[in-house]
Amino acid sequence: xxxxxxxxxxxxxxxxxxxxxxxxxxxxxxxxxxxxxxxxxxxxxxxxxxxxxxxxxxxxxxxxxxxxxxxxxxxxxxxxxxxxxxxxxxxxxxxxxxxxxxxxxxxxxxxxxxxxxxxxxxxxxxxxxxxxxxxxxxxxxxxxxxxxxxxxxxxxxxxxxxxxxxxxxxxxxxxxxxxxxxxxxxxxxxxxxxxxxxxxxxxxxxxxxxxxxxxxxxxxxxxxxxxxxxxxxxxxxxxxxxxxxxxxxxxxxxxxxxxxxxxxxxxxxxxxxxxxxxxxxxxxxxxxxxxxxxxxxxxxxxxxxxxxxxxxxxxxxxxxxxxxxxxxxxxx
Amino acid sequence: xxxxxxxxxxxxxxxxxxxxxxxxxxxxxxxxxxxxxxxxxxxxxxxxxxxxxxxxxxxxxxxxxxxxxxxxxxxxxxxxxxxxxxxxxxxxxxxxxxxxxxxxxxxxxxxxxxxxxxxxxxxxxxxxxxxxxxxxxxxxxxxxxxxxxxxxxxxxxxxxxxxxxxxxxxxxxxxxxxxxxxxxxxxxxxxxxxxxxxxxxxxxxxxxxxxxxxxxxxxxxxxxxxxxxxxxxxxxxxxxxxxxxxxxxxxxxxxxxxxxxxxxxxxxxxxxxxxxxxxxxxxxxxxxxxxxxxxxxxxxxxxxxxxxxxxxxxxxxxxxxxxxxxxxxxxxxxxxxxxxxxxxxxxxxxxxxxxxxxxxxxxxxxxxxxxxxxxxxxxxxxxxxxxxxxxxxxxxxxxxxxxxxxxxxxxxxxxxxxxxxxxxxxxxxxxxxxxxxxxxxxxxxxxxxxxxxxxxxxxxxxxxxxxxxxxxxxxxxxxxxxxxxxxxxxxxxxxxxx
Numbered sequence: 001x002x003x004x005x006x007x008x009x010x011x012x013x014x015x016x017x018x019x020x021x022x023x024x025x026x027x028x029x030x031x032x033x034x035x036x037x038x039x040x041x042x043x044x045x046x047x048x049x050x051x052x053x054x055x056x057x058x059x060x061x062x063x064x065x066x067x068x069x070x071x072x073x074x075x076x077x078x079x080x081x082x083x084x085x086x087x088x089x090x091x092x093x094x095x096x097x098x099x100x101x102x103x104x105x106x107x108x109x110x111x112x113x114x115x116x117x118x119x120x121x122x123x124x125x126x127x128x129x130x131x132x133x134x135x136x137x138x139x140x141x142x143x144x145x146x147x148x149x150x151x152x153x154x155x156x157x158x159x160x161x162x163x164x165x166x167x168x169x170x171x172x173x174x175x176x177x178x179x180x181x182x183x184x185x186x187x188x189x190x191x192x193x194x195x196x197x198x199x200x201x202x203x204x205x206x207x208x209x210x211x212x213x214x215x216x217x218x219x220x221x222x223x224x225x226x227x228x229x230x231x232x233x234x235x236x237x238x239x240x241x242x243x244x245x246x247x248x249x250x251x252x253x254x255x256x257x258x259x260x261x262x263x264x265x266x267x268x269x270x271x272x273x274x275x276x277x278x279x280x281x282x283x284x285x286x287x288x289x290x291x292x293x294x295x296x297x298x299x300x301x302x303x304x305x306x307x308x309x310x311x312x313x314x315x316x317x318x319x320x321x322x323x324x325x326x327x328x329x330x331x332x
Numbered sequence: 333x334x335x336x337x338x339x340x341x342x343x344x345x346x347x348x349x350x351x352x353x354x355x356x357x358x359x360x361x362x363x364x365x366x367x368x369x370x371x372x373x374x375x376x377x378x379x380x381x382x383x384x385x386x387x388x389x390x391x392x393x394x395x396x397x398x399x400x401x402x403x404x405x406x407x408x409x410x411x412x413x414x415x416x417x418x419x420x421x422x423x424x425x426x427x428x429x430x431x432x433x434x435x436x437x438x439x440x441x442x443x444x445x446x447x448x449x450x451x452x453x454x455x456x457x458x459x460x461x462x463x464x465x466x467x468x469x470x471x472x473x474x475x476x477x478x479x480x481x482x483x484x485x486x487x488x489x490x491x492x493x494x495x496x497x498x499x500x501x502x503x504x505x506x507x508x509x510x511x512x513x514x515x516x517x518x519x520x521x522x523x524x525x526x527x528x529x530x531x532x533x534x535x536x537x538x539x540x541x542x543x544x545x546x547x548x549x550x551x552x553x554x555x556x557x558x559x560x561x562x563x564x565x566x567x568x569x570x571x572x573x574x575x576x577x578x579x580x581x582x583x584x585x586x587x588x589x590x591x592x593x594x595x596x597x598x599x600x601x602x603x604x605x606x607x608x609x610x611x612x613x614x615x616x617x618x619x620x621x622x623x624x625x626x627x628x629x630x631x632x633x634x635x636x637x638x639x640x641x642x643x644x645x646x647x648x649x650x651x652x653x654x655x656x657x658x659x660x661x662x663x664x665x666x667x668x669x670x671x672x673x674x675x676x677x678x679x680x681x682x683x684x685x686x687x688x689x690x691x692x693x694x695x696x697x698x699x700x701x702x703x704x705x706x707x708x709x710x711x712x713x714x715x716x717x718x719x720x721x722x723x724x725x726x727x728x729x730x731x732x733x734x735x736x737x738x739x740x741x742x743x744x745x746x747x748x749x750x751x752x753x754x755x756x757x758x759x760x761x762x763x764x765x766x767x768x769x770x771x772x773x774x775x776x777x778x779x780x781x782x783x784x785x786x787x788x789x790x791x792x793x794x795x796x797x798x799x800x801x802x803x804x805x806x807x808x809x810x811x812x813x814x815x816x817x818x819x820x821x822x823x824x825x826x827x828x829x830x
Contacts, residue, residue, distance in 0.1 A: 199701060200694070200699035200700075200701060201699055203684070203695075203701060206677075207688055210677040211674070211678065214673070217636070217666065217675070218656065219655070219657035219660040220688070221655065221657065273679075277679045277680075
């Protein structure tokens, strides 16, 4: 074999074994085909767009969660931030704030919560698990206090702003048949991919998660890098929260409970290592889609929705087991 | 004396790599038997086979004339073989006694756990090793040397007849190493057989009875230690004549411009009142025992120390680095001591590993990576530093130690330094890769870079540096140049401080 050809072969091998997405994509296709065969209702455009819409908000948060996990950290407060920023925005709208301002302040609140997470974790050295567990409760409490435990409704009766339909369009509208929410998800995924693979910040997230000491010795300020990741996931959680209220027209204190674990699950199913240092945005997108397709397929097959959690849980374990197994066989 | 172990045609294959190729030789009972070879020569693989971690793909291990099947570490323990690995396998959260009897807690108590008796037995074994470690001490609280004694004690608690020592002195000070040698000789006198794996020929010759050399997975020679000299062993290890390995060309650059000046530098608990300077195009070695403060001086210059007093100036201007990124901006690079923990990013590619300290060059507007630049830089260094790899996309953890270190050198050269601090640059790297790395150092000196080099290997310090600074107990005790730059002088200052 010529040297040139050898280089190509070894690169191809490298691509096939290093691209973790290949395995998870095959699994996704298998699940997809299974439901397509088993249910006549699964494989049609309307249902598939419906699936995509259902996972869009989770997907937006999972993009940020992937970055946090790549840094070797975890964030349990995203579900609370998702709920709280929506409630804050809704209450501001009902109290006469212009919608655009309430929107911006809601997003800013979510980003601020993320920043607080990041600063506490990096400067006080309290583990992320503890800080974000605390924040999960603190922020959830804020939601309940503000909403007094009641459902907050957004409608022309409660909000006096002519731009309300525009806001609701973000959650309920469609462009060329595709829900606007899905477009937000797609845009977030592209943005996250670009950030992770093509920018210095993403590169440094990988480095910091891969070896904290080597990163420090390379002149990388890991505090800034990690804080940025937490701020980004806070921002995205708030964005998802606002899209949710625009979709439903209402929000309550408990909105978003459990969202954090679903987001982490999607990231892990997608092949990102909880140990940090290696992650994949494409894999995370596929992980999100797998969760959506499973939930949808289970319902279409007439299986009790109570089974959903059990099946998704089993898939998480299976995905990680497969990942470990393929990496072992790839090495020897 | 009879043979306790015969390796017969041992072959072990990992994928495309033949780690051991038809290796046959014997170990005499009650001897200290050295096994040497470059990294990747197959020493570790052979030890893992004897320790029951790997099973051979061909051939057999014969123990006291009987072929044995070693399919687990437990099986190795059963016949009396114990391994003391380079990275200790102790539970730091348990006591010495608990570690010694881990997994065999019920053995002494006839089915119930009899801690007092285990404690007594532990104390006996430790006393036999001339050690005063309390059996109830937590392993985490012990020094590295004491942890190693606990490892040896554990082997003895297993009634091991054969103890394999893998690079036992790599983390020990000179004095601790001397104590280890006394212990090993005492064990030999008690009839224990020791397999001694090491890169350090200077300690093998006074200690060992026989030596076996492996190269590229093949057995290339076995000798009574009296029948061969160091140069002969080096030739066998390298497979060629490396006579010029330590050919030093010392230069006196002290008349040139001072690039780094350190005055009265002190760091509480580490070192005090350290002063020295480095000139343009000079390689300055810092020698000292472990704990003498060498590494800490480098860390302080590189901005890794929180608090210090004194003054540091570079290129005639005062320099105060609060973090490594300050240091990089000031033209300083540092290749840290512990490659695996503080050097490499194990899951990243060679390309990514090269481009971690040159942020200003590798990213453009809004922090967008310049992938073309990153690729070109990497390819350039792969060529210049002769990094052996099939592609720049390969993970760094798949390279040998020597090639990993070359990648780290490339990373720091890419940051355009003018002064390079290196700490134990060639630790755990095989002979021929060391030789290449020394050549790189020399070529950097040619290009006007100044190098400040900390090393525990005396031969390396003597051969590679133009001037030698010696540290002892946190003080700079000598600046040896010209005729004073001799082995005897360096050792004398390092040990006695004068």
